[in-house]
Amino acid sequence: MSRSPGRRQEIHKISRELFVLTYGALVAQLCKDYEKDEDVNAYLDRMGYSIGIRLIDDFLARSAVKKCRSYSETTDMIAQVAFKMYLGVTPSVSCSSAMGNEFSLILDKNPLVDFVEELPAERASLCYCNLLCGVIRGALEMVHLAAEVTFLQDRLKGDAVTEIGITFLRKPEDRKHKR
């Protein structure tokens, strides 16, 4: 092929922009259809869930990772492999509970909001990236890990960083029982 590496990068970048732009058009359409922010957030979460349950197959096929042995390993996998593979960013992980089942992913660069400057005034409680929460929740459920995923901080709402909180719902002791 006579493509230079620079051109491939560009195509890659535009491919990702297609996804980001489509997501933006979708959120704009939903804002027109639903008046309440909670409805839009719930719709995005449901959509994300349906995408997540399929995305996990694609992820496992592409990455061929081994089974994770702990919640923190799982979260690391999401941050370092999955996010990198699909969105090109690597959030940092921090564990925020002594029990070892609450983690947060801190994104200082969120590609989904590349073209968004700020939320409109009448949509102050819109979780623009709520799709991500649904995707993570759906994907985890397909590997038999029930979790609650929400946005703890959001740069679009004025916080310093974007933070996604993952709370695994089963107690860590249950996982220690090996068959």
Added chain:
Amino acid sequence: MADETLFLLLHSEMVAGLYRAAEQGEGENGRCTTKLESMGFRVGQGLIERFTKDTARFKDELDIMKFICKDFWTTVFKKQIDNLRTNHQGIYVLQDNKFRLLTQMSAGKQYLEHAPKYLAFTCGLIRGGLSNLGIKSIVTAEVSSMPACKFQVMIQKM
């Protein structure tokens, strides 16, 4: 690449979600295709701007259509349009024999009645791209046997 999967999944979820909402009576049925097409229009406008930032000026309409068939289609769907036909009077037919958004659905006549839903967004994409290149058009699509499909572009003289 992995980005493609995300877009494919998002697109199929969008179509499914919109039609599900319409079924539950939250909006009129015919509006779903319009909504998808207008979303595609917005995305097409934005995408073509990013894409043609550094390319040379287009000589004429045919040049623009060739750009859509080759570079634009390759970037968005990872392949070129297989066949471009025109009557040189403003009507172009773009034929894609293995349309990326339909390959996962079926290889033949099964689910043919659902195919148009999955083409609305792409029709809007083409229309939006052309609109920001200065061409007003109407884009329709037809499928006779998946995953091949034809997009018909009718240029509107302003």
